[in-house]
Amino acid sequence: MKATNVADDVTHAAVRLFAEQGYANTSVQQIVEAAGVTKGAMYHYFESKDDLLFAIYERMLSLQKSHLDEIIARGGPVEDVLRTACVDVVETSIEFLAEGTVFFRSQHMLTEPRQQEVVRRRREYHDEFARLIQRGQAEGLYRADVPRAVLIANFFSDIHYLSHWYDPAGPEDKTLVAEQITDLFLTGIRRTDA
Amino acid sequence: MKATNVADDVTHAAVRLFAEQGYANTSVQQIVEAAGVTKGAMYHYFESKDDLLFAIYERMLSLQKSHLDEIIARGGPVEDVLRTACVDVVETSIEFLAEGTVFFRSQHMLTEPRQQEVVRRRREYHDEFARLIQRGQAEGLYRADVPRAVLIANFFSDIHYLSHWYDPAGPEDKTLVAEQITDLFLTGIRRTDA
DNA sequence: CTGGCCAAACCGACTGGCCGGTATGCTGGC
DNA sequence: GCCAGCATACCGGCCAGTCGGTTTGGCCAG
Numbered sequence: 001m002k003a004t005n006v007a008d009d010v011t012h013a014a015v016r017l018f019a020e021q022g023y024a025n026t027s028v029q030q031i032v033e034a035a036g037v038t039k040g041a042m043y044h045y046f047e048s049k050d051d052l053l054f055a056i057y058e059r060m061l062s063l064q065k066s067h068l069d070e071i072i073a074r075g076g077p078v079e080d081v082l083r084t085a086c087v088d089v090v091e092t093s094i095e096f097l098a099e100g101t102v103f104f105r106s107q108h109m110l111t112e113p114r115q116q117e118v119v120r121r122r123r124e125y126h127d128e129f130a131r132l133i134q135r136g137q138a139e140g141l142y143r144a145d146v147p148r149a150v151l152i153a154n155f156f157s158d159i160h161y162l163s164h165w166y167d168p169a170g171p172e173d174k175t176l177v178a179e180q181i182t183d184l185f186l187t188g189i190r191r192t193d194a
Numbered sequence: 195m196k197a198t199n200v201a202d203d204v205t206h207a208a209v210r211l212f213a214e215q216g217y218a219n220t221s222v223q224q225i226v227e228a229a230g231v232t233k234g235a236m237y238h239y240f241e242s243k244d245d246l247l248f249a250i251y252e253r254m255l256s257l258q259k260s261h262l263d264e265i266i267a268r269g270g271p272v273e274d275v276l277r278t279a280c281v282d283v284v285e286t287s288i289e290f291l292a293e294g295t296v297f298f299r300s301q302h303m304l305t306e307p308r309q310q311e312v313v314r315r316r317r318e319y320h321d322e323f324a325r326l327i328q329r330g331q332a333e334g335l336y337r338a339d340v341p342r343a344v345l346i347a348n349f350f351s352d353i354h355y356l357s358h359w360y361d362p363a364g365p366e367d368k369t370l371v372a373e374q375i376t377d378l379f380l381t382g383i384r385r386t387d388a
Numbered sequence: 389c390t391g392g393c394c395a396a397a398c399c400g401a402c403t404g405g406c407c408g409g410t411a412t413g414c415t416g417g418c
Numbered sequence: 419g420c421c422a423g424c425a426t427a428c429c430g431g432c433c434a435g436t437c438g439g440t441t442t443g444g445c446c447a448g
Contacts, residue, residue, distance in 0.1 A: 006424090022302045024218030027407060039409085040425050049408065105299060108216045146374045147366060153359045154352060154378050161351030165343065172341060180340045184348050188382035200397090221433060233435085234399045243434065390448090399440070406432090414425075 007045040009035040011059075014052050019098040019163075023053060023106040053106060054114045060099050061121045064089060068128055078136045083182055085132065086155065090178035093159050094166060101163040126152065133189075143191045155185045201239040203229040205253075208246050213292040213357075217247060217300040247300060248308045254293050255315045258283060262322055272330045277376055279326065280349065284372035287353050288360060295357040320346065327383075337385045349379045 013035035017026045028049055032042050046052045071085045093100050107118055130152055136142040142151070158181050166177065207229035211220045222243055226236050240246045265279045287294050301312060324346055330336040336345070352375050360371065 022218075024216075025303070028409085029407075038425055041423075043409075044423065105302070108299070109219070146378065149359065149366075150371060150374050151378070153355055154375065156359075157351040157355030158348060160358070161347055161354050164354070165347045165350075172343075177344060180344050181348065184340065184345070184382040187386075188378040192381070222435085223433075232399050234437095235397075237435070238397060392447090393445090395442100395444095397440105397442075399438105401437095403434105403436085405434100408429105408431095410427105410429080412425100412427090415423090417422095418420095 006035075006037050006041050010037060010042050010045065010052065011055060015056055015098050015102060018053070018056070018106060019101040023102070023109045050109075050111050050114065053102075053110060054117075056099060056102055057107075057110070057114075057118050060096065060103055061118070061125075063096075064092060065121070065125055067092060068125060072128065072132070078132060078139060079141060079186075082132050082136060083186060085129070086182040086185060087175075087178045089159060090162070090181050091174055093162050094168070094174040094178070097163050097166065097168060100159075104160050104163070126156075129155075140191060142189045143193075146189075151189050154188065158185065200229075200231050200235050204231060204236050204239065204246065205249055209250055209292050209296060212247070212250070212300060213295040217296070217303045244303075244305050244308065247296075247304060248311075250293055250296055251301075251304070251308075251312050254290065254297055255312070255319075257290075258286060259315070259319055261286060262319060266322065266326070272326060272333060273335060273380075276326050276330060277380060279323070280376040280379060281369075281372045283353060284356070284375050285368055287356050288362070288368040288372070291357050291360065291362060294353075298354050298357070320350075323349075334385060336383045337387075339387075340383075345383050348382065352379065 010031060014026075014031050017031055017034060028039060028042065031052075032039050035042075042052075046055070067088055068085055071088060072081060075081070107115060110118065130148060133142060133148055133151055137144045137148070166172065168174075204225060208220075208225050211225055211228060222233060222236065225246075226233050229236075236246075240249070261282055262279055265282060266275060269275070301309060304312065324342060327336060327342055327345055331338045331342070360366065362368075
């Protein structure tokens with residue numbers, strides 16, 4: 001559908017600029033110029049600057065949630081499912097690194113209702129992930145001497161932090177890094193006691 | 195020195211408001227009102243809003259660097275030094291949770307030269323931490339099959355993420371959490387192969 | 389003790405620029 | 419001839435920073 005690439009062009013330009021300069025430091029004028037359209041065109045497709053930001057969140061949230069759902073639906077041993085889910089989310093986060101930067105940095109710039117919506121959707125993801133860990137703990141695979149919240153935070157933090165150090169132009173391969181991070185995480189939470 | 199608590203009052207109010215609403219969404223007027231001073235007084239102690247933000251960074255950077263220096267200076271086995279350093283930085287980060295929120299969220303709001311200064315100082319900290327890991331690897335304590343950058347990111351990410359989930363009013367004790375996080379990290383990077 | 393003096397600390401009304409959003413108008417396709 | 423899809427000039431609000439002025443406190447000469 002080449003129908004309206006205006007909306008897409010604007011979104012892409014916005015992601016790039018928001019990631020580079022931050023939401024507050026980026027004017028609508030800059031975005032439309034970078035996208036090669038005019039303000040009128042943009043406001044034809046988006047209600048507000050806030051709406052534009054939310055579109056970026058909506059995209060990421062849907063994407064990651066659908067991936068997780070799909071992986072869990074495929075079933076299999078908990079360990080395998082968890083590993084696949086972890087590797088996938090790291091890889092996806094690397095693929096959408098700029099989106100991730102905006103995602104984690106600008107949530108507080110959204111208007112209150114939309115911020116709540118993002119919180120709600122993230123909690124859904126979090127809870128689904130938590131149930132995986134819980135199943136693993138029930139099977140005696142993962143340590144239970146540490147609050148589950150800490151275990152989960154220990155992985156989510158890696159996703160979060162990616163945009164702060166990973167360089168797509170650097171030497172590290174994204175799939176390899178995804179496996180390495182997952183490995184560090186799973187090794188850390190594995191039950192080792194007698 | 196009760197001499198000038200104006201500067202302190204302003205800084206504390208600023209940290210709180212920046213953490214709550216973000217730097218861009220907080221007006222200087224709000225800050226001075228919250229601090230119970232006037233704009234004139236504030237601009238007597240700070241050159242600009244940016245200067246105020248940088249003061250927060252300066253404080254955190256100095257604090258954490260001095261802690262790390264001191265712990266390394268005390269010497270001892272690498273494993274012990276690293277563990278102490280990790281626990282300390284997590285604990286400190288919890289104590290200064292609001293500062294941390296601002297620290298990681300608003301770096302791109304600083305003017306370019308100051309942003310560079312922050313990058314420089316953070317790299318100093320990073321490199322010192324990296325040398326500890328390197329020593330541990332040389333002694334065969336830590337795995338070397340994963341790039342050192344990944345190992346380090348795996349820990350720094352936890353620090354970074356703290357302000358996103360840790361609730362000071364919650365049930366988790368900060369020292370305990372610090373030890374748990376450190377434990378997960380050290381377990382993950384420990385060499386286990388034959 | 390005291391009055392004069394100076395600097396540092398502080399006050400708060402004002403301004404100039406920027407920027408999100410809008411109003412109005414144009415144009416080509418059906 | 420009408421409507422979706424734009425273009426563009428413009429407005430109004432907000433806010434960092436300023437600036438002329440006032441207050442406070444320390445200090446010394448008389």
